[in-house]
Amino acid sequence: MRVVTARKYGSPDVFRVENWEIPSPQKNEIRIQNHNGAVNSADWRLRKPDPKLVRLFFGILKPKQPVLGISFAGVVDAVGKNVTKFQIGDKVFGSTGMQMGGYAEYICINESSVMTTLPKEISFPQGAALPFGSLTAIDFLQKSKIQKDQTIIIYGASSSVGTATIQLAKHMGAVVTAVCSAGNFSLVKSIGADFVMDYDSFHSESHNKTYDVVFECVGKSSIPSNLKHLTKGGVLVLVGASFKDMFQAAWISLSRGIQIKFGPIKETLENLNYITELAKKGKFKVVIDKSFPLESMSMAHQYVEAGHKKGNVVIDIIN
Structure with a gap:
């Protein structure tokens, strides 16, 4: 099978296409013929x-797992002897989590992983694009305890996490303001944003409104600039926080009693099933910007890392 490896840390040029033996599933695993993956900010x-x-968690000198990729969508083509949830021929999608391995034609994964059956209403590309942004968005929204009629401003609203947050926050009854480039106003309005503004307007002195939740998706605005727009008792979410941001946020939370949420998310099957049901009913749209073939992983990473994508970038593995 074809896999794309990153055998060292570095720029997108580190990726190589290799041929590996097709793996066999262990007793509690299924093997998936992977149709589509995705490139996310985590990747x-x-x-x-x-x-x-x-490096402390994934390898000091080089990645312990050379095959990156968290999201997948494909067809079960082999099952371990103890598997009961899935059978050969099932269409499935989900997240490999920190096991990674999604940049490959075949994946072996425990049947209890965060994955579920792909409904007929959702395509393989949509299935691969759905987990990362939406599972991140819903986990942080749950941690924020957002309530009906509360206000939320989403910085980086046209990103993968941003487009998911708009829709999920609206579904929870919040009033949503989206911050993005002017060229993406129509996109964020089409998926539910009540108000829009560009980045210059967000940072302008005339912008003095406060919000119950300030949701920073892309790690490009400072903590002080976000706190300026946070209602007293509100919650600041830092999805793309740097280590420096995390340290500063922890100190502010401790010293000033301000709620700031950051750090790893908890992916759950319950949340994946919840969002899948919304998508089935047409209440959640998976926004896909571009797709790249598996062999063009370097180009896909360059595009995503540049920070200008709209929604999700998909990898075509099986055409």
Whole structure:
């Protein structure tokens, strides 16, 4: 099978296409013929690595797992002897989590992983694009305890996490303001944003409104600039926080009693099933910007890392 490896940390040029033996599933695993993957912000941060603290968990000198990729969508083509949830021929999608391995034609994964059956209403590309942004968004929204009629401003609203946050926050009854480039106003309005503004307007002196939740998706605005727009007792979410941001946020939370949420998310099957049901009913749209073939992983990473994508970038593995 074809896999794309990153055998060292660095720029997108580190990727190589290799041929590996097709793996056999263990007794509690299924093997998936992977049709589509996705490139997310977590992928390029692990590859780079950013923050450098990543090395402590994924390998000091080089990645312990050379095959990156968290999201997948494909067809079960083999099952371990103890598997009961899935059978050969099932269409499935989900997240490999920190096991990674999604940049490959075949994946072996425990049947209890965060994955579920792919409904007929959702395509393989949509299935691969759905987990990362939406599972990140819903976990942080749950941690924020957002309530009906509360206000939320989403910085980087046209990103993968941003487009998911708009829709999920609206579904929870919040009033949503989206911050993005003017060229993406129509996109964020089409998926539910009540108000829009560009980045210059967000940072302008005339912008003095406060919000119950300030949701920073892309790690490009400072903590003080976000706190300026946070209602007293509100919650600041830092999805793309750097190590420096995390340290500063922890100190502010401790010293000033301000709620700031950051750090790893908890991916759950319950949340994946919840979002899948919304997508089935047409209440959640998976936004896909571009797709790249598996062999063009370097180009896909360059595009995603540049920070201008709209929604998700998909990898075509089986055409």
